[in-house]
Amino acid sequence: MPKSRRFFNAPRRRSKHELLLPALFIAPALLVLLALSIYPLIYSITISLQQETASGVKWGLGNFARLVSDNFFLTAMAHTFVYAAAALTCEFLLGLGLALLLNKQIRGRGLFRASLLVPMMLPTVVVGVVWRLMLNPNFGALNGTLKQFGINTESLTWTASPRLAMLSVIAVDVWQWTPFVFLVLLAGLQAIPQEPYEAALIDGSSRWQTFWHVTLPLLKPSILIVLLLRTMDLLRVFDQIFILTEGGPGFATETISLYIYRTAFRFFDFGYAAAMSFVLLALTNVISAIYIRFLQAKEAA
Amino acid sequence: MIKNLRYVLLLPALVFALAPVYWMLTISLKTEVDQFASPPPWFVFTPTLQHYYDAFVTRAFGQYLITSAVVAVTSTACALVIGTAAAYGLARFQLPWRLNRRLSLWILSTRMFPAIVTAVPLFLMMRDVRLLNTRASLIIVYTAFNLPFVVWMMHGFFADLPRDLEEAALVDGDSRLGALVRVVLPLVAPGLAATAVFCLIVSWNEFLFALVLTQTDAAMTLPVGIAGRVTQYEIKWGVMSAAASVAIVPILVFALALQKYLVRGLSLGAVKG
Amino acid sequence: MGIKFQNVTKTFGGVSVVDDLSLEINDGEFVVLLGPSGCGKTTTLRMLAGLETVTSGDIYIDGERINDVPTQHRDLAMVFQSYALYPHMTIAENIGYPLRVRKVQKAERLERVSRVAAMLEIESLLERKPRQLSGGERQRVALARAIVREPRAYLMDEPLSNLDARLRVQMRGELKRLQHQLGTTTIYVTHDQAEAMTLASRVAVMKKGRLQQFDTPMNIYNHPANRFVAEFVGSPSMNFIEGEVEAGTFVSDSLRIPLNADQLRKLSGQSRWTMGIRPEHIQVLAEPYDGAIAATVYVTELMGNETFVFLSVGANRLIARAPADFRAELESKVWLQLAIEKVHFFPQRREDAKKE
Numbered sequence: 048m049p050k051s052r053r054f055f056n057a058p059r060r061r062s063k064h065e066l067l068l069p070a071l072f073i074a075p076a077l078l079v080l081l082a083l084s085i086y087p088l089i090y091s092i093t094i095s096l097q098q099e100t101a102s103g104v105k106w107g108l109g110n111f112a113r114l115v116s117d118n119f120f121l122t123a124m125a126h127t128f129v130y131a132a133a134a135l136t137c138e139f140l141l142g143l144g145l146a147l148l149l150n151k152q153i154r155g156r157g158l159f160r161a162s163l164l165v166p167m168m169l170p171t172v173v174v175g176v177v178w179r180l181m182l183n184p185n186f187g188a189l190n191g192t193l194k195q196f197g198i199n200t201e202s203l204t205w206t207a208s209p210r211l212a213m214l215s216v217i218a219v220d221v222w223q224w225t226p227f228v229f230l231v232l233l234a235g236l237q238a239i240p241q242e243p244y245e246a247a248l249i250d251g252s253s254r255w256q257t258f259w260h261v262t263l264p265l266l267k268p269s270i271l272i273v274l275l276l277r278t279m280d281l282l283r284v285f286d287q288i289f290i291l292t293e294g295g296p297g298f299a300t301e302t303i304s305l306y307i308y309r310t311a312f313r314f315f316d317f318g319y320a321a322a323m324s325f326v327l328l329a330l331t332n333v334i335s336a337i338y339i340r341f342l343q344a345k346e347a348a
Numbered sequence: 349m350i351k352n353l354r355y356v357l358l359l360p361a362l363v364f365a366l367a368p369v370y371w372m373l374t375i376s377l378k379t380e381v382d383q384f385a386s387p388p389p390w391f392v393f394t395p396t397l398q399h400y401y402d403a404f405v406t407r408a409f410g411q412y413l414i415t416s417a418v419v420a421v422t423s424t425a426c427a428l429v430i431g432t433a434a435a436y437g438l439a440r441f442q443l444p445w446r447l448n449r450r451l452s453l454w455i456l457s458t459r460m461f462p463a464i465v466t467a468v469p470l471f472l473m474m475r476d477v478r479l480l481n482t483r484a485s486l487i488i489v490y491t492a493f494n495l496p497f498v499v500w501m502m503h504g505f506f507a508d509l510p511r512d513l514e515e516a517a518l519v520d521g522d523s524r525l526g527a528l529v530r531v532v533l534p535l536v537a538p539g540l541a542a543t544a545v546f547c548l549i550v551s552w553n554e555f556l557f558a559l560v561l562t563q564t565d566a567a568m569t570l571p572v573g574i575a576g577r578v579t580q581y582e583i584k585w586g587v588m589s590a591a592a593s594v595a596i597v598p599i600l601v602f603a604l605a606l607q608k609y610l611v612r613g614l615s616l617g618a619v620k621g
Numbered sequence: 622m623g624i625k626f627q628n629v630t631k632t633f634g635g636v637s638v639v640d641d642l643s644l645e646i647n648d649g650e651f652v653v654l655l656g657p658s659g660c661g662k663t664t665t666l667r668m669l670a671g672l673e674t675v676t677s678g679d680i681y682i683d684g685e686r687i688n689d690v691p692t693q694h695r696d697l698a699m700v701f702q703s704y705a706l707y708p709h710m711t712i713a714e715n716i717g718y719p720l721r722v723r724k725v726q727k728a729e730r731l732e733r734v735s736r737v738a739a740m741l742e743i744e745s746l747l748e749r750k751p752r753q754l755s756g757g758e759r760q761r762v763a764l765a766r767a768i769v770r771e772p773r774a775y776l777m778d779e780p781l782s783n784l785d786a787r788l789r790v791q792m793r794g795e796l797k798r799l800q801h802q803l804g805t806t807t808i809y810v811t812h813d814q815a816e817a818m819t820l821a822s823r824v825a826v827m828k829k830g831r832l833q834q835f836d837t838p839m840n841i842y843n844h845p846a847n848r849f850v851a852e853f854v855g856s857p858s859m860n861f862i863e864g865e866v867e868a869g870t871f872v873s874d875s876l877r878i879p880l881n882a883d884q885l886r887k888l889s890g891q892s893r894w895t896m897g898i899r900p901e902h903i904q905v906l907a908e909p910y911d912g913a914i915a916a917t918v919y920v921t922e923l924m925g926n927e928t929f930v931f932l933s934v935g936a937n938r939l940i941a942r943a944p945a946d947f948r949a950e951l952e953s954k955v956w957l958q959l960a961i962e963k964v965h966f967f968p969q970r971r972e973d974a975k976k977e
Contacts, residue, residue, distance in 0.1 A: 066444075068524065072437030073451065075430045076495055083492035084458040087469035094469070145361060148354050159358055163365050164610070168603045170553035172571035173592040176578060177372045180585065188371045191388035226365070227614060234611040272615055283462035286555045290578055304464040304556075311468045312560060324465040331462055512705035515672050518692040519699040519776075520719035520766070530722075534709045 095321035110322035142228025175290025235269025376589035399586030423490035431498025439506035459496035505539035542609035629678035698767035875935035903941035913956035
């Protein structure tokens with residue numbers, strides 16, 4: 048039997064009527080997406096090609112040319128990469144560790160799992176509020192509690208300190224999104240059948256060898272998917288940083304999304320904002336293409 | 349030994365995950381004196397509901413709450429109807445030129461756009477059609493934003509459903525739409541409900557589009573309202589915490605209802621947990 | 622109801638799954654489509670049901686061309702391999718579904734459901750859901766749903782293949798009685814030759830999308846049209862010996878079998894032939910006998926009511942049926958008596974030779 052047997056197979060000669068029904072089902076969604084995803088992109092391209100000058104609107108690649116020499120843009124890009132790389136690494140390692148710890152029937156597992164998921168479900172704005180309350184240098188719960196243990200918190204001004212602000216926003220992201228990594232990896236772990244482990248045990252492999260040769264390879268698809276989804280989200284990060292620091296102090300935590308927002312909605316330079324957003328779009332596309340290549344290589348193997 | 353080690357490692361993680369949220373809840377219930385007390389009172393304080401009153405009666409947070417609910421429910425309903433139809437069409441009809449796969453991937457890819465990329469042109473488009481600062485603008489944008497997710501999720505649920513059942517319904521004499529209504533939809537109902545809850549959560553939590561498109565009290569959603577207070581009056585901790593605590597409630601209820609489908613939804617159907 | 626396939630072809634992406642099939646089924650017949658997986662039998666059934674389109678050719682029911690009639694208007698009933706019971710409906714709702722979509726009054730619906738349920742002895746299950754039923758019970762419900770409507774024909778796609786061996790034999794018998802009772806044309810797809818032999822009034826044997834033979838079970842068994850049919854029908858399978866006809870004798874390796882005049886006449890014009898002989902037509906003897914063929918016992922399998930004897934004759938391997946009390950040591954010498962009038966000859970094709 049051919050593999051891709053569909054409900055109604057396509058005949059050689061297709062009458063118009065046979066395509067009418069599927070068209071009725073699919074067309075509304077396509078129209079909505081064309082109007083609200085594709086048209087905005089095209090619109091965005093046209094505005095990115097326009098520059099407001101004293102002598103009127105000038106068409107050209109001027110906005111893109113500005114990018115290269117704009118130190119704010121380059122710094123924002125650098126911040127974005129630092130933020131994404133640091134948060135991704137921490138979230139992955141912590142999430143994997145938690146998943147391994149909870150991949151056993153232990154008492155209270157359901158409670159642990161449910162509780163660990165709370166940060167991830169919160170609106171990002173609420174996450175911002177929560178951590179402003181925690182990290183406030185004077186009245187925050189964190190410094191207050193540290194003081195109780197006799198730790199000098201004078202220099203620990205967290206989001207208000209140019210030195211610690213980036214670390215703080217990364218930590219908040221790790222707090223919120225490690226549960227997501229944990230959840231997906233736990234699901235992946237639980238989907239691994241018992242037999243390979245039993246075989247490894249009989250073959251005399253050590254715990255570490257089993258983890259390295261059985262668990263990790265079998266978990267690879269889940270790992271790639273969770274890394275892909277997290278990378279996409281990290282590169283476009285906006286909400287938490289906007290609430291926590293608004294990119295400050297100074298420019299210390301300004302990421303590319305914040306810079307685009309500021310350019311468009313504070314300085315009303317929509318053309319330049321559009322140009323920058325295409326760089327971000329290209330970047331996320333390239334990175335997701337790389338991940339998907341890896342994923343498909345896995346599937347083919 | 350190893351079992352105890354597990355708990356030794358898990359308990360701090362648990363505290364780390366929950367303590368900050370708990371702290372916010374206490375702030376929303378504390379008088380100003382307790383809020384700024386040192387050392388911080390984690391457990392012992394005199395509770396008050398004053399901040400909730402201030403937020404939702406004195407200030408406009410009640411209105412933000414209603415806007416959030418209206419926008420979330422309406423956009424979810426629209427996305428579900430349009431998206432489920434498309435998913436069924438893509439899962440069950442053979443289209444020419446390998447369109448089934450191409451359209452599915454294309455629809456998914458629109459979900460991958462960073463929000464800020466479409467936020468700029470959407471703002472300008474909404475300005476052109478004079479929809480800025482209206483609930484309608486958010487409903488339209490959230491419908492489009494949730495649509496790829498609905499299509500992708502429901503496509504998975506339809507694909508999981510044995511084709512035999514629909515074929516049996518047709519042989520038994522039912523029409524295509526009859527089979528969809530009487531056989532297919534009842535069977536994917538749990539998946540449909542889970543997808544709906546995900547859309548509700550996403551719409552409820554969404555911040556960037558709401559920030560860009562709505563700036564008036566009449567059209568603002570709860571997250572934008574909260575964010576406005578965060579950056580303007582640092583001092584009103586209690587009101588902010590009260591509003592944020594209320595914003596959490598529906599999410600936690602929904603999340604509990606979702607346990608079974610959580611992984612599948614969060615990974616866009618890639619991992620069937 | 623008479624059903625006619627006329628030069629029906631179905632291709633999937635350029636590959637012919639059913640190739641120029643012509644088949645005429647009479648009213649009230651029980652026809653079994655038999656063949657290995659991938660032979661096109663299920664596709665044939667699905668084309669008849671309207672679940673697959675026909676690439677070329679025509680299908681008629683009672684003289685009406687139905688190629689373009691949608692499934693729901695063909696008035697057929699189908700039993701699926703998976704049973705395809707609607708999981709969210711009770712058994713009564715499942716059985717009543719075909720009536721419900723035809724807007725049959727509720728009172729009549731209930732009456733007919735309970736009548737069919739009584740017929741299949743599933744009255745006690747009516748309020749349950751499919752997942753609470755055993756495989757055999759589900760099978761009965763699927764049958765009931767097909768029967769309740771009195772359709773023009775029943776289509777059955779391997780309906781017994783998900784049952785265990787004992788239940789399968791039992792249901793096989795019941796199906797046969799049921800069809801006899803109802804007298805409705807039935808088309809039944811299976812890869813199990815025993816089901817085909819026991820159920821069918823006529824069997825259509827298919828291979829790679831092509832019809833090989835369409836005849837009664839006895840004729841299929843006794844006069845197979847070609848080597849494929851001979852091999853596929855009967856268990857254990859027919860023995861095949863490649864050889865040549867030389868001077869009135871069939872010669873293969875050390876084996877020499879004299880042929881009668883009748884056979885020789887049929888075999889003239891070509892020298893290379895494959896001889897086929899069924900296991901029951903080989904008699905195994907412990908003592909030498911005039912004209913018997915010497916053989917070595919390779920292994921014996923006791924079945925309880927009979928014994929299968931696997932034999933080596935030179936380079937050839939043969940299976941013979943022997944009585945239950947037959948005993949022989951492995952590698953012992955025995956002698957074979959072939960019922961020469963029962964052997965079949967098939968022209969040797971290159972692909973057969975290559976396969977050996």
